Amino acid sequence: MRKPCCDKQDKNKGAWSKQEDQKLIDYIRAHGEGCWRSIPQAAGLLRCGKSCRLRWINYLRPDLKRGNFAEDEEDLIIKLHALLGNRWSLIAGRLPGRTDNEVKNYWNSHLRRKLINMGIDPNNHRLGRRTPSHQQHKGVSNNSTSSGSKSQVCQPQQWLRSHRDNDQVSDMASCLDDHTSTLPDLNLDLTTERVGWDPSTKR
DNA sequence: AATATCCCCAACCGCGCTGCT
DNA sequence: TAGCAGCGCGGTTGGGGATAT
Numbered sequence: 001m002r003k004p005c006c007d008k009q010d011k012n013k014g015a016w017s018k019q020e021d022q023k024l025i026d027y028i029r030a031h032g033e034g035c036w037r038s039i040p041q042a043a044g045l046l047r048c049g050k051s052c053r054l055r056w057i058n059y060l061r062p063d064l065k066r067g068n069f070a071e072d073e074e075d076l077i078i079k080l081h082a083l084l085g086n087r088w089s090l091i092a093g094r095l096p097g098r099t100d101n102e103v104k105n106y107w108n109s110h111l112r113r114k115l116i117n118m119g120i121d122p123n124n125h126r127l128g129r130r131t132p133s134h135q136q137h138k139g140v141s142n143n144s145t146s147s148g149s150k151s152q153v154c155q156p157q158q159w160l161r162s163h164r165d166n167d168q169v170s171d172m173a174s175c176l177d178d179h180t181s182t183l184p185d186l187n188l189d190l191t192t193e194r195v196g197w198d199p200s201t202k203r
Numbered sequence: 204a205a206t207a208t209c210c211c212c213a214a215c216c217g218c219g220c221t222g223c224t
Numbered sequence: 225t226a227g228c229a230g231c232g233c234g235g236t237t238g239g240g241g242a243t244a245t
Contacts, residue, residue, distance in 0.1 A: 015213075015239080037230065053231075054214065089233060100233070105212050 012046045016055055020045055024052055025060055058101045065097025069106055077103060078111060082125040 012020070027043035033056070036049035045052060069077075073095055080091040088100035088107075095103065115122040 013215080035230090050216090050231085051214075057232095058213070086234065101213075104234075109211055 011048055011051075013051075016047075016059075020047070021055070021060060024056060028056060028060075054101075058099045063097055064099065069098075069110075073098070074111060074114075077107060078115070078125075081107065081111075081122075 023043050023045055024039075027039060031042070036053040039045070039049055039052050040047045043052070047055075076094060077091060080094060084090050086104075088104045092098050092100040092103045112122040115125070119127060121127070
């Protein structure tokens with residue numbers, strides 16, 4: 001039986017207060033990240049280290065962008081999801097200022113539905129049965145989102161269709177390489193290092 | 204105006220991975 | 225090599241605001 005990450009009794013749960021946020025920010029500014037297990041006690045917080053880490057990474061980090069996703073960010077998420085699947089941390093690593101949690105939430109609440117409305121299976125990015133392929137370019141017209149997607153919106157099925165029997169990521173990456181000639185800023189060095197994020201602060 | 208339902212997103216949970224002893 | 229500790233990841237939950245009835 002695995003030990004719990006911390007002694008949960010006498011620990012706060014749920015939403016963070018401003019005072020708690022400030023304590024965590026002050027502590028990390030003064031001492032930097034790392035050793036999350038010891039941070040709560042050192043910072044005077046009644047939280048487990050895991051909770052502190054999540055709060056910092058997903059909400060308090062100064063380099064977070066927050067706010068609505070731009071069209072090119074949506075586009076990139078769809079492309080990377082087609083390539084990587086639910087590897088949210090890898091996908092978020094290609095989106096400066098975005099967190100894995102944010103990307104995951106955005107996918108589940110917006111992009112999944114968007115692809116479904118376009119007749120694309122969001123799980124494998126292949127065409128569904130309902131919408132004939134020749135209608136895909138018009139598919140955005142029944143898009144329920146308000147992003148106003150135009151024809152520039154990613155059509156992952158176009159390049160996936162011709163490689164549908166190939167599940168190897170490396171081969172998929174080469175497909176994406178071809179496809180992303182129109183996206184010169186798409187860095188396909190698929191490591192977990194965050195753009196603009198000091199790797200020395202990571203383990 | 205009151206109530207019900209939907210939707211978003213912050214936070215939690217459990218597991219896997221890695222490094223250390 | 226095995227066991228442990230700590231961190232990171234992905235799936236899931238639930239609170240609360242927005243919208244519909």
